[in-house]
Amino acid sequence: MSDVLAELNDVLRARKNADPETSYVARLYQKGLDTILKKIGEEATETVVAAKGGDARQVVRETADLWFHSMVLLSHLDIPVAEVLAELGRRAGKSGLEEKAGRDPRG
Numbered sequence: 545m546s547d548v549l550a551e552l553n554d555v556l557r558a559r560k561n562a563d564p565e566t567s568y569v570a571r572l573y574q575k576g577l578d579t580i581l582k583k584i585g586e587e588a589t590e591t592v593v594a595a596k597g598g599d600a601r602q603v604v605r606e607t608a609d610l611w612f613h614s615m616v617l618l619s620h621l622d623i624p625v626a627e628v629l630a631e632l633g634r635r636a637g638k639s640g641l642e643e644k645a646g647r648d649p650r651g
Contacts, residue, residue: 549615549625556619572616580620583613 555569562570572580587610594602618625638646 546629549629552612552615553619553625556615560619569616573620577617577620580613580617584610584617587613 559567559569560573564571564574572583587606591603591606591610594606615625618628
């Protein structure tokens with residue numbers, strides 16, 4: 545499953561050097577962090593609305609948009625997707641309550 549994420553991560557990194565006139569992702573990078581964060585907020589809201597509407601296919605499409613823009617953020621900040629996957633792996637097998645209780649309150 546993570547092969548798709550790894551491939552997308554590679555494409556997003558390559559788009560950092562692309563022409564913003566021909567690449568949507570390059571345009572996001574050029575506009576900067578606030579624009580990327582705004583897109584994530586929009587996509588999160590659209591995902592919530594789709595879920596409330598009960599259309600599973602629309603939820604899938606909106607979630608894909610949300611994940612995509614979240615990955616743009618990670619790439620913009622030079623955070624490898626592998627770090628997020630490693631964090632999810634670290635949490636695997638723990639209850640959510642146990643995992644939260646074990647977090648450092650300072651972040």
